[in-house]
Amino acid sequence: MAKEYRTIRNDVALPYQWALGKTWTRFFDGLKEEQIWGTKCTHCSRTYVPARTFCPDCFTDRTEWVPVKPEGKIVSWTLVKATYHGQVKPPPYIIALIQLSGTDCGFHHFIGGVETENIKKLRQKLKKGAKVKAVWNPEKKADIYDIAYFAPVK
Amino acid sequence: MGKAVAIIGTGQTKHGRRSDVCYPDLVRESVTTALQDAGITLKDIDGVVLGTMPSMMEGVSSTHFYFAEAMGALNKPVMKVETCGSTGQSIGHCGYYWVASGMADIVLVVGSEKMSEGDGQATMTTVFDPFFQRTFAAGAPGVFTMQSMEWMYRFNIPEDKGREAAAMISVSNHDNAMDNPHAHIRVRVTMDEVKNARIITYPVRLLDVCPASDGACAVIFASEEKAKKICKKPAWIKGLGFRGEEFFYGESDKAIWMSATEAAKEAYKQAGIRNPLKELDVAEIYNPFTYQEMIFYECLGLCPRGEAPDYVLKGTFKKGGQLPCCPSGGTLCSNPIGATGLIRLAEAALQVTGKAGARQVGGAKLALSHAMGGVDQFNGVTIVGSKL
Structure with a gap:
């Protein structure tokens, strides 16, 4: 047996105060009112959500605010069973990439309101392009959790 | 391309849980091995490049300070480069640029990670933005699994077929790692074991996922003049490509994956490669996840889009197949992340110089190495050959 050498435990925990800026402040203020805001580039016509200060494709700031319906279709998903430090909730839970109606990108969020025990049934419910809609959190704090999750639409 | 550049020496640690050494000693292990391999001393080194994952991994900031002595960097110029998983390719490119520019004759490039020490x-x-996506990240498995699902949906790959091919990739990488004394995980696994392993992020299971490893790799780059003087069998850099894409996951098409596709195209153009599947003799592809390895086969132009599972199932990329991939056992069996992309390059160099021991692909002359980093954001490719 190799000798077991010692280790020393130390934790690094640092506080941060991140600035949202005007675009993302407005975006999160919108969530508080149950409104998802995107921005549409007046040059290339692409719509991104969350809203952007500038168009990532054209690098111009010619963007206009557009309301986005809180519904869309599933691009991809996974059932998370892994655990790690600081994880936001205990597994199992489902994360997904959702293309919201009228937008040109994926929106990252939870899928809820479904049973996770039976994988076959889950796959059937969350098949390619399955429709989902936002379920709002009754208590809002102007952050991403104002949307509790997206649920499949029957 | 700049002036001709060769790899004249490589050094790897035994990768795995290395609680027998502190982090700087682990780094030094790779550096001394590379110097011995090249037959040179620290005096010959003009500059040093280091790369690791973000400082949170081990909780020590700016590790090029921490490793100054261990890398032999005292009184030498030092650079640090970080691009997450693709760090190893980025620092290799950095070493190449430094020598190709003519500003240095010999450069030492070091990549390292000690993953057992953190989370x-x-x-x-x-690495995700703090406002929108970090919550939904679920670490590396979460995002890479979602990418794999997106790819299978896009190309209508049946679940069972994807599962079968991914299991085959796991089995062959584990088999290959048995030939590699540096590899972290050295156990054979069966198809059934892979398919029934516990779920990490469905459909990805434990044996579809790389380990968290401690390890370091050092590679020495030299100018044509120095390489010819010092080294009997250098590995020549034939081409390289590196591309990045949008930060927000979901903003770019990960089933097609522009950064991987274009990085490879650029490297092939420089190397004069038109049909990579035919012309390459071996490839070391960054494969922390079995399903993702199939997306890489397609992006690197080794098979048509959506057909990677068919190619895997007919054995194209296995040992003895048309293009053996990851004869080292790959990232799937050892992943000290900051070192991993450089390990791919070191392994490619060993292959084209006939120094790969039990994992040698007979007569290999042209090899591809690759790594991916961030939230599927960066891809780097380097091609090495036995001839200038």
């Missing part, structure tokens, strides 16, 4: 998934989650 890898928590660290990787900090």
Whole structure:
């Protein structure tokens, strides 16, 4: 047996105060009112959500605010069973990439309101392009959790 | 391309749980091995490049300070480069640029990670933006699994077929690692074991996922003049490509994956490669996840889009197949992340110089190495050959 050498435990925990800026402040203020805001580039016509200060494709700031319906279709998903430090909730839970109606990108969020025990049934419910809609959190704090999750639409 | 550049020496640690050494000693292990391999001393080194994952991984900031002595960097110019998983390719490119520019004759490039000391998934989650996506990251498995699902949906790959091919990739990488004394995981696994392993992020299971490893790799780059003087069999850099894409996951098409596709195209153009599947003799592809390895086969132009599972199932990329991939056992069996992309390059160099021991692909002359980093954001490719 190799000798077991010692280790020393130390934790690094640092506080941060991140600035949202005007675009993302407005975006999160919108969530508080149950409104998802995107921005549409007046040059290339692409719509991104969350809203952007500038168009990532054209690098111009010619963007206009557009309301986005809180519904869309599933691009991809996974059932998370892994655990790690600081994880936001205990597994199992489902994360997904959702293309919201009228937008040109994926929106990252939870899928809820479904049973996770039976994988076959889950796959059937969350098949390619399955429709989902936002379920709002009754208590809002102007952050991403104002949307509790997206649920499949029957 | 700049002036001709060759790899004249490589050094790898035994990768795995290395609680027998502190982090700087682990780094030094790779550096001394590379110097011995090249037959040179620290005096010959003009500059040093280091790369690791973000500082949260081990909790020590700016590790090029921490490793100054271990890398032999005293009184030498030092650079640090970080691009997450693709760090190893980025620092290799940095070493290449430094020598190709004519500003240095010999450069030491070092990549390292000591993942057993921190929380890898928590660290990787900090790579996501703090407002929108970090919550939904679920570490590396979460995002890479969603990419794999997107790819299977896009190309209508049946679940069972994807599962079968991914299991085959796991089995062959584990078999290959048995030939590699540096590899972290050295156990054979069966198809059934892979398919029934516990779920990490469905459909990805434990044996579809790389380990968290401690390890370091050092590679020495030299100018044509120095390489010809010092080294009997250098590995020549034939081409390289590196591309990045949008930060927000979901903003770019990960089933097609522009950065991987274009990085490879650029490297092939420089190397004069038109049909990579035919012309390459071996490839070391960054494969922390079995399903993702198939997306890489397609992006690197080794098979048509959506057909990677068919190619895998007919054995194209296995040992003895048309293009053996990851004869080292790959990232799937050892992943000290900051070192991993450089390990791919070192392994490619060993292959084209006939120094790969039991994992040697007979007569290999042209090899591809690759790594991916961030939230599927960066891809780097380097091609090495036995001839200038």
